[in-house]
Each structure stands twice: as C-alpha cells, then as structure tokens.
Amino acid sequence: MKKRVTELTGVKEIARRANVSIATVDRVLHNRKGVSKQTKEKILSIIEELNYEPNLLAQRLASRKTLRLATLVPEISKETSFWEAPLKGIEQADKEIKQFGIIIDKYFYDQNKIESFVEQTKIILESKPDGILLAPSFIEESVSFTDKCRELNIPYVLIDSDLPNGGSLSYIGPNLYHSGYLAAHLVSYLVKNGEKILIVNISREIDNHHHLLKKEEGFRAYFNKHNMPDSIIKIDIRDTDLKSIEKYLSKIFIEHTDIKIVFVTNSRVSKVAHFIENSKKDVILIGYDFLKENIMYMDKGIIDFLVCQKPKQQGYRGLISLYQHLAFSSPVEKIYFMPIDILTKENSAFYRN
Amino acid sequence: MKKRVTELTGVKEIARRANVSIATVDRVLHNRKGVSKQTKEKILSIIEELNYEPNLLAQRLASRKTLRLATLVPEISKETSFWEAPLKGIEQADKEIKQFGIIIDKYFYDQNKIESFVEQTKIILESKPDGILLAPSFIEESVSFTDKCRELNIPYVLIDSDLPNGGSLSYIGPNLYHSGYLAAHLVSYLVKNGEKILIVNISREIDNHHHLLKKEEGFRAYFNKHNMPDSIIKIDIRDTDLKSIEKYLSKIFIEHTDIKIVFVTNSRVSKVAHFIENSKKDVILIGYDFLKENIMYMDKGIIDFLVCQKPKQQGYRGLISLYQHLAFSSPVEKIYFMPIDILTKENSAFYRN
DNA sequence: TTTAATTACGGGTACGTTAACGAATATATA
DNA sequence: TATATATTCGTTAACGTACCCGTAATTAAA
Structure with missing residues (x-):
C-alpha cells in the first residue's frame, strides 16, 4: 500500500491549464451550452493532450441521478x-x-x-x-x-x-439456427448408416413456436448441406403433460423401430427422457438447457448431450x-x-x- | 432520471443516531483503537440495525491508497x-x-x-x-x-x-483430470469396436509434463471404469518441431493401422493435424485450446473437437x-x-x- | 497536588466530479 | 442612451468515506 500521488489529469488540471474554472470544463465535457467556441476548443485540445478519462467513481458518486x-x-x-x-x-x-x-x-x-x-x-x-x-x-x-x-x-x-x-x-x-446446426453436427458423429433421427418439438399453442422451428431449420440444414442420408423423422407435440407426450412418443416408436437418435428442440427434454427411461429404449438423446431435471437424467445416462446458452x-x-x-x-x-x-x-x- | 434521495444509511446517519462524529464511526468501522467500549457497542448496534453497507465508490475514491x-x-x-x-x-x-x-x-x-x-x-x-x-x-x-x-x-x-x-x-x-475424463467420454461415443485410440503427448523436457499426465490419467480412468476394450496406444514425443513429430507419428501409424481416434493432450494438436492432413488419414482428432492454428484445422475439418478452459x-x-x-x-x-x-x-x- | 501520559473523541479537509446559482460581460431592442 | 436579454463563466456545496490533527477528559506517575 502506497500513498496515491495526486491525480494530474482531472478536471482541475484541465481547468488550470485552460485558465478557466472547473465548471466550464465540466460544461464542455458534457457538451452543454454556455461555452464560447474559443474556450471550448481550447479545453477540448487540452483534454485530448492529457487524454483525460473521467474518474468513474467520482462521476457516479457526485451524480445526484438515480x-x-x-x-x-x-x-x-x-x-x-x-x-x-x-x-x-x-x-x-x-x-x-x-x-x-x-x-x-x-x-x-x-x-x-x-x-x-x-x-x-x-x-x-x-x-x-x-x-x-x-x-x-x-x-x-x-x-x-x-x-x-x-x-x-x-x-x-x-x-x-x-x-x-x-x-x-x-x-x-x-443464435437458434446455429444451435440446431451444431446439434446436427454432433449427431452426425453419432448416427450410423440406416439409423433414424427423431426431432421432437414440444410446445403449447401459446408458446413461441418460432424458437423451435429455427432450431429445426438449422438442424436440417446441416444434413442437407452434407448430403447425409435423409432419415429424419419429426413429431410436433402440442401438449406438455407427461401423459400426452408419452402417448405420442410410444406411437412413433412403434411406427419407426430404427430410431437411434432423438433431438428435442427445447428444455422439455426431461419429459422425453422419462419416457426413454421407462421404455428402456437404447437411443442417444440430445436436448436443451441446464435444468435440474435435465441434469438428473444426464447423470443417469439417459440424456447424452445438452446444448445450453448461459x-x-x-x-x-x-x-x-x-x-x-x-x-x-x-x-x-x-x-x-x-x-x-x-x-x-x-x-x-x-x-x- | 430522478433526483437521488439523500442516503439515510451512511456514516453520517450512524453518527447522528449515536451522537458521535463520523470520525468515531469510521474508527469502529475499521476497528481501530480510540473508541470506548460503550460507544463502540452502541455504534455497532446501530450499524447492525441499519444493516449498513459502505459505499464502495466513496470508499475507493477517498482512499489515498494505491x-x-x-x-x-x-x-x-x-x-x-x-x-x-x-x-x-x-x-x-x-x-x-x-x-x-x-x-x-x-x-x-x-x-x-x-x-x-x-x-x-x-x-x-x-x-x-x-x-x-x-x-x-x-x-x-x-x-x-x-x-x-x-x-x-x-x-x-x-x-x-x-x-x-x-x-x-x-x-x-x-481440472486436468476431468478434462481428460471428459475427452474420453466424447471418444466413447465415437469409437467403434476394434478401433484403436492413440494418445499423443508432445512436450519438451523443460515443460510441465505433469499437466499431460493428469489428462492422460483422467482419459484412461474413464475407459477403465467403463470396462471398454482396452485399445489405447500412447506415444510420448519430447521434440516439438514439426519434423520430429511427423517422424514419430508416421512410425506409429505404420505399426498400428487401425488407429481411428487421436487424442492430443495439449494445444500442439495443430502439428498433429498438419500430419493428418498431409497423410490423408481418416481419423477423429481431439485436442486442446482455442488457438488460431487449431481453429484453422477445425474449420478445415481435420480437428474434430477441441477442449478449452477459457x-x-x-x-x-x-x-x-x-x-x-x-x-x-x-x-x-x-x-x-x-x-x-x-x-x-x-x-x-x-x-x- | 502537579505534571505527564493515555484514551476518547470532534473538526475539517480531501478524493474527483456534478450542478445549482448567480455574476459578469456582450448583444439586441426600444 | 437606457434597458432587456442572451451568452459566458466562476463560486460553491454537495456525493460518502478516509484520515490527519488537535483537544478535552481521564488516568497514571511524580
């Protein structure tokens, strides 16, 4: 700890050099009116010269603003x-x-x-x-x-x-599109030939569905760009209770027996995980967000990856x-x-x- | 923007309530001596009551310390x-x-x-x-x-x-151990039966070799814990010039033709990438750190994953x-x-x- | 009891900035 | 020329805290 040397660059110093009062310096600093062109320029040049930076502490302290x-x-x-x-x-x-x-x-x-x-x-x-x-x-x-x-x-x-x-x-x-794109990139490492990918959108009518669509768009774009075998199935579920979700999911898993990867486009992935766990399916599950329930399923090994955006x-x-x-x-x-x-x-x- | 109401919780207020000067309040705040037990307790109770928090701005501003x-x-x-x-x-x-x-x-x-x-x-x-x-x-x-x-x-x-x-x-x-553990977890998704995994440690004698060992330890621990087929090969390279590295790498790739995954335990992964690119090997490459040269190889598709720790x-x-x-x-x-x-x-x- | 030492406290200035208020000067209007 | 009106600027008191310095009150030493 040392004694601080007196600041030689504050408004006071500027005022001294310009032969004006600190009030005038303050005026040009906040370019308020009431300063002649001459003195304004003079002060500005001195500010430049010293490359003055206001002391934020003092600024906030002195400001009577809330x-x-x-x-x-x-x-x-x-x-x-x-x-x-x-x-x-x-x-x-x-x-x-x-x-x-x-x-x-x-x-x-x-x-x-x-x-x-x-x-x-x-x-x-x-x-x-x-x-x-x-x-x-x-x-x-x-x-x-x-x-x-x-x-x-x-x-x-x-x-x-x-x-x-x-x-x-x-x-x-x-960036929703890119987060979907990234998920697809991850999936591309995990999917083998002939295996199917299931996209699951779960949202209520009132929800911002656009969110999910953007992610799906990015996801699909990746596979299109890389000419990957188009084996993507998709399901839109507009109910968010566990029962409905499980009903729809078991239906689609009966229709398609070769689903190996499930991509859930939002944080409701834990509900899908619940279904996967109970039905003992062997799939890779990817979803969104660092929520307690999601983490729980990840620790259990049911959810494989979560994408999250702080x-x-x-x-x-x-x-x-x-x-x-x-x-x-x-x-x-x-x-x-x-x-x-x-x-x-x-x-x-x-x-x- | 509103006028700020005068603070009713500062040292001034404490002093007023305790019937002392702010200097005395200041003394107990920094528990310096020179205050009688009585007034000290009185002031402390008032501080408690107001649950006073010093104004950090004013504190730094007034402090003549550097x-x-x-x-x-x-x-x-x-x-x-x-x-x-x-x-x-x-x-x-x-x-x-x-x-x-x-x-x-x-x-x-x-x-x-x-x-x-x-x-x-x-x-x-x-x-x-x-x-x-x-x-x-x-x-x-x-x-x-x-x-x-x-x-x-x-x-x-x-x-x-x-x-x-x-x-x-x-x-x-x-946490070096866990970063290796994580890398192994990633690899576990990517490796197929019968494929070999190559761990590459590149460091000079003077380097902190311990770093690499910790990562390797975590990496191996994962595979041990999960009873994965032990198909891990390892190479220590104690030269960091491109030529030496390429020499050692090509040798080991001749010895082992079924290497499919390469895990480089530090940021020198770009040098391995250089070798992989030239020799046109089809392997998944994982390494460390967000460096320009590494990102370049990632964009090219040579490096698949980088682990990074801000x-x-x-x-x-x-x-x-x-x-x-x-x-x-x-x-x-x-x-x-x-x-x-x-x-x-x-x-x-x-x-x- | 007188003097010295110690303890307890207050006054006041400083940190760098903001901004209200008013004074001085310059310009316009009558 | 006298008066009104802008324009330009300085004085000064805050903001909340730190800390130097001085002094009154108390205690100890002589």
Missing part, C-alpha cells in the same frame, strides 16, 4: 424452471450496481396469459423507467410494446429471443449493458450471441450458467 | 500463442480496475529458461507488490517463490496450474479476485475450476475465451 431500470421476464412456473437462471443473473447484476445508484424493478408475466404480459408492459410504461430488459415471449405484443418504448425514447435490451422490428439497444441470446449470463449482461449505456454512454454490441455450450455428464459439474 | 499487483506469466513465443489469451484477460482487468487506484505490473518469463523465471520472481519480490498473479510453469521454483510470498504476507493467485504447497489465495484453472477468463478472474480480496476483503473461492468447454467447427465462432 437510474431506474425495469425487467420483464416470465415468472418461474411449475411448467419449467428455465427462467430461474436469467432471474438469478438479473439479481446478481442488481446487487453489483445498486450501489451505483441504479434501481431495478422486476416485473413478471405468466407465459400462459398474454393479458398478463400486456398488463405488465402498461405498468412499466407508466412507471417511466430509464431502460428496460425484456424477454419477449409474445411476439406481436412485444413488438407494439417496444415500438412504444422507442417513441418514448426508452432504450431496451432483448434477451432469449429477438424481435423483427429492430431498434433494440441490444439483443443478447442464442441463460443466467443473458440476464446479467443485459442489465449491465443497459447500465453502461445509460450511465457512461459506452458502446453496446447490437447483437451478442451467447456461446453454444455442449454439456455432457462429464463436464456439467463445472458449468457456469 | 494497490500494486504483479503478474508473472510466460511471454508469448513463436512456440505457442497460448499465453496471448491470459494476457488479454489481464489487460482487460487492468483497464477495468486501474481507475480504482490499482496499478498492475506485468512480468514475463521465457518458458525455455528457468533462470528467467527465477530472475523475474526476484525482481517482483523487490518491488514489494500487494498481490501476485502467477502462472507457475516450473514447479520447484514456483514453490519456493510462493513460500517466500507467504512469509512476506503477499497474497497470490495461481492460474493454469496448481502447486502442491497450498497457501494460495485461489487457484483458477482447469484461458482469458483465468487471467481476468485472477486479477479481479486479488483486487476484491485486497480492496474489500471479499471472500474468494479457494479453488475455481474453469468450465470444460467443448468446441467444434460449428460453435467455435461463438466461443468467448
């Missing part, structure tokens, strides 16, 4: 624990930046009720936040919500899934990006695709979500 | 670009925390010259830093260095490889841990194993090192 950010993500349901992870990321970010004068208001909606989503967006808009983090499950409603945000000049960051209307400060989430990070990074944009107007990557992680029984214990 | 951290890692050689990544992580951390009054001095050693390592450690000790980040390639020398650090009460963090003497503030790096993160996290420990005495995970990432042609573009 930033209020709102987050809107699905509530955690019995249906799926997926949204636990992004929420944890949000909470971590909250903890880290709250002492910087940031207040984070968390809003949730029910993925089964569009009205709940719309309702929450209204409440959020009324609260006039400075920035918004949004997981847009319902596309149409999200588009009109974000359109309003842009009108009101409220920056927003999307996570988990993107929107067609553009204009977000950033999208942080998966959902916790998505929440965390989303908020941090908003904060940095608003507080320091630092540049933000317009599209930040999460890495496509491959989990197996042997590396899942080391995974950081 | 923390000096030293980093000692291998210099970037033509031999391998591996150490580029940790260095980048170090530089990123530097950028982020230098405005918090942290000065980072970077030292480098030549992996071919033990003396250079020893020399640098001496220079570092003379500079009396407040903390050290170390990549301990030479075990014996590192042990005696870190022993001295402990004597001098200088906390140190190890990255990339651990030391037997313990006492580090934290180890941040791979070397950049290691440098970054190492410094951040040191900083947080020293500045805020926040708790640090004693062992932080990096995730074991699996890279293929199809997800490497999205990888964050």
Whole structure:
C-alpha cells in the first residue's frame, strides 16, 4: 500500500491549464451550452493532450441521478424452471450496481396469459423507467410494446429471443439456427448408416413456436448441406403433460423401430427422457438447457448431450449493458450471441450458467 | 432520471443516531483503537440495525491508497500463442480496475529458461507488490517463490496450474483430470469396436509434463471404469518441431493401422493435424485450446473437437479476485475450476475465451 | 497536588466530479 | 442612451468515506 500521488489529469488540471474554472470544463465535457467556441476548443485540445478519462467513481458518486431500470421476464412456473437462471443473473447484476445508484424493478408475466404480459408492459410504461430488459415471449405484443418504448425514447435490451422490428439497444441470446446446426453436427458423429433421427418439438399453442422451428431449420440444414442420408423423422407435440407426450412418443416408436437418435428442440427434454427411461429404449438423446431435471437424467445416462446458452449470463449482461449505456454512454454490441455450450455428464459439474 | 434521495444509511446517519462524529464511526468501522467500549457497542448496534453497507465508490475514491499487483506469466513465443489469451484477460482487468487506484505490473518469463523465471520472481519480490498473479510453469521454483510470498504476507493467485504447497489465495484453472475424463467420454461415443485410440503427448523436457499426465490419467480412468476394450496406444514425443513429430507419428501409424481416434493432450494438436492432413488419414482428432492454428484445422475439418478452459477468463478472474480480496476483503473461492468447454467447427465462432 | 501520559473523541479537509446559482460581460431592442 | 436579454463563466456545496490533527477528559506517575 502506497500513498496515491495526486491525480494530474482531472478536471482541475484541465481547468488550470485552460485558465478557466472547473465548471466550464465540466460544461464542455458534457457538451452543454454556455461555452464560447474559443474556450471550448481550447479545453477540448487540452483534454485530448492529457487524454483525460473521467474518474468513474467520482462521476457516479457526485451524480445526484438515480437510474431506474425495469425487467420483464416470465415468472418461474411449475411448467419449467428455465427462467430461474436469467432471474438469478438479473439479481446478481442488481446487487453489483445498486450501489451505483441504479434501481431495478422486476416485473413478471405468466407465459400462459398474454393479458398478463400486456398488463405488465402498461405498468412499466407508466412507471417511466430509464431502460428496460425484456424477454419477449409474445411476439406481436412485444413488438407494439417496444415500438412504444422507442417513441418514448426508452432504450431496451432483448434477451432469449429477438424481435423483427429492430431498434433494440441490444439483443443478447442464442443464435437458434446455429444451435440446431451444431446439434446436427454432433449427431452426425453419432448416427450410423440406416439409423433414424427423431426431432421432437414440444410446445403449447401459446408458446413461441418460432424458437423451435429455427432450431429445426438449422438442424436440417446441416444434413442437407452434407448430403447425409435423409432419415429424419419429426413429431410436433402440442401438449406438455407427461401423459400426452408419452402417448405420442410410444406411437412413433412403434411406427419407426430404427430410431437411434432423438433431438428435442427445447428444455422439455426431461419429459422425453422419462419416457426413454421407462421404455428402456437404447437411443442417444440430445436436448436443451441446464435444468435440474435435465441434469438428473444426464447423470443417469439417459440424456447424452445438452446444448445450453448461459441463460443466467443473458440476464446479467443485459442489465449491465443497459447500465453502461445509460450511465457512461459506452458502446453496446447490437447483437451478442451467447456461446453454444455442449454439456455432457462429464463436464456439467463445472458449468457456469 | 430522478433526483437521488439523500442516503439515510451512511456514516453520517450512524453518527447522528449515536451522537458521535463520523470520525468515531469510521474508527469502529475499521476497528481501530480510540473508541470506548460503550460507544463502540452502541455504534455497532446501530450499524447492525441499519444493516449498513459502505459505499464502495466513496470508499475507493477517498482512499489515498494505491494497490500494486504483479503478474508473472510466460511471454508469448513463436512456440505457442497460448499465453496471448491470459494476457488479454489481464489487460482487460487492468483497464477495468486501474481507475480504482490499482496499478498492475506485468512480468514475463521465457518458458525455455528457468533462470528467467527465477530472475523475474526476484525482481517482483523487490518491488514489494500487494498481490501476485502467477502462472507457475516450473514447479520447484514456483514453490519456493510462493513460500517466500507467504512469509512476506503477499497474497497470490495461481492460474493454469496448481502447486502442491497450498497457501494460495485461489487457484483458477482447469481440472486436468476431468478434462481428460471428459475427452474420453466424447471418444466413447465415437469409437467403434476394434478401433484403436492413440494418445499423443508432445512436450519438451523443460515443460510441465505433469499437466499431460493428469489428462492422460483422467482419459484412461474413464475407459477403465467403463470396462471398454482396452485399445489405447500412447506415444510420448519430447521434440516439438514439426519434423520430429511427423517422424514419430508416421512410425506409429505404420505399426498400428487401425488407429481411428487421436487424442492430443495439449494445444500442439495443430502439428498433429498438419500430419493428418498431409497423410490423408481418416481419423477423429481431439485436442486442446482455442488457438488460431487449431481453429484453422477445425474449420478445415481435420480437428474434430477441441477442449478449452477459457484461458482469458483465468487471467481476468485472477486479477479481479486479488483486487476484491485486497480492496474489500471479499471472500474468494479457494479453488475455481474453469468450465470444460467443448468446441467444434460449428460453435467455435461463438466461443468467448 | 502537579505534571505527564493515555484514551476518547470532534473538526475539517480531501478524493474527483456534478450542478445549482448567480455574476459578469456582450448583444439586441426600444 | 437606457434597458432587456442572451451568452459566458466562476463560486460553491454537495456525493460518502478516509484520515490527519488537535483537544478535552481521564488516568497514571511524580
């Protein structure tokens, strides 16, 4: 530990060199009006010369501003624990930046009720936040919500899934197509000639089906590109209860006896695993997401691979990006695709979500 | 943006409630002497009651202390670009925390010259830093260095490889055994009956051979545990030039014509890839690390899988841990194993090192 | 009892920045 | 020319914490 030498590059030094007061320096730093062209240029050149960087600590400390950010993500349901992870990321970010004068208001909606989503967006808009983090499950409603945000000049960051209307400060989430493509690549190592591949889409009517389709598209694209024997079967299941799923699955396994690989396009893979385990099928099972129930089946050896895209990070990074944009107007990557992680029984214990 | 409401939980408020000055509050906060037992307890109970958390911004700003951290890692050689990544992580951390009054001095050693390592450690000790980040390639020398650090009460963090003497503030790096175990798990999906697996260790006499052995041990353990047909061949190559490597490889491929899987236990896998490409062997190649040359061979389809453990993160996290420990005495995970990432042609573009 | 030493505490300035307020100067309007 | 209105700038008090320095009160030593 050493005594710190007095900073020779702060506003004070700039003011001294320019023969003005620090208030004037402050004005040009935030290019507010009230400074003559001459002195402004003089000060700018000195700033350049010293290549001055403001002290972020002092900046936040002195700023009497409070930033209020709102987050809107699905509530955690019995249906799926997926949204636990992004929420944890949000909470971590909250903890880290709250002492910087940031207040984070968390809003949730029910993925089964569009009205709940719309309702929450209204409440959020009324609260006039400075920035918004949004997981847009319902596309149409999200588009009109974000359109309003842009009108009101409220920056927003999307996570988990993107929107067609553009204009977000950033999208942080998966590249769905490529994650399907990667899964296919994995499968290509595992499938032998004559064996069949089953794609399983499980989603409710209300779900964002587009998600699954994109993954399937990527998956199929790989096999098309590599002229692999087209032995892909697909099943769409629009019920999410275990019974229905098992009914459909046993039916298709009777129709096709040579299925060796099963690719489930979302995190409901554990339900398929349940079926596979009970029916003692010898297949390779690939699915999505680092959920407790999925990991359990992976440890048992029923699920072979999980593809995962750091959902916790998505929440965390989303908020941090908003904060940095608003507080320091630092540049933000317009599209930040999460890495496509491959989990197996042997590396899942080391995974950081 | 809203005006911030005046903080009602700072030292000032505590002082007001306790009927003392903030200086006294400050004394008990840092439990310095000069406070009577009575007032100390009174203040402590108020701190408890308000569950006061110091404002880190103000704390760093007001502190006239400068923390000096030293980093000692291998210099970037033509031999391998591996150490580029940790260095980048170090530089990123530097950028982020230098405005918090942290000065980072970077030292480098030549992996071919033990003396250079020893020399640098001496220079570092003379500079009396407040903390050290170390990549301990030479075990014996590192042990005696870190022993001295402990004597001098200088906390140190190890990255990339651990030391037997313990006492580090934290180890941040791979679990070598498990990364080998994972690789074997992958291989188990890919190998067919009767096919041979070749383990390739390439390292110089001076290198930390222990690294490779640990991975090999994990790799073999998997096959032992799963009673897989023992068809593992192994070759140790103690020269790192392309010519020697190719000589040894072609010899072993002549001896064993049924090698279908090659597992290279470190980042020199690109040299093996070069051989495989030229000799047009049809094998699955697995190796380590996200290096340019490796990625190139992966894109070409010569290397099938790379195992990687976020070397950049290691440098970054190492410094951040040191900083947080020293500045805020926040708790640090004693062992932080990096995730074991699996890279293929199809997800490497999205990888964050 | 006087003096010295020790203990307990408060005042006040500094860290680098923000921004409210008001003063001074320049320019426009009558 | 007198007055109003912009324009340009400086003074100053915060933000929450650290810590130097001085002083009053208490205790110990003479």
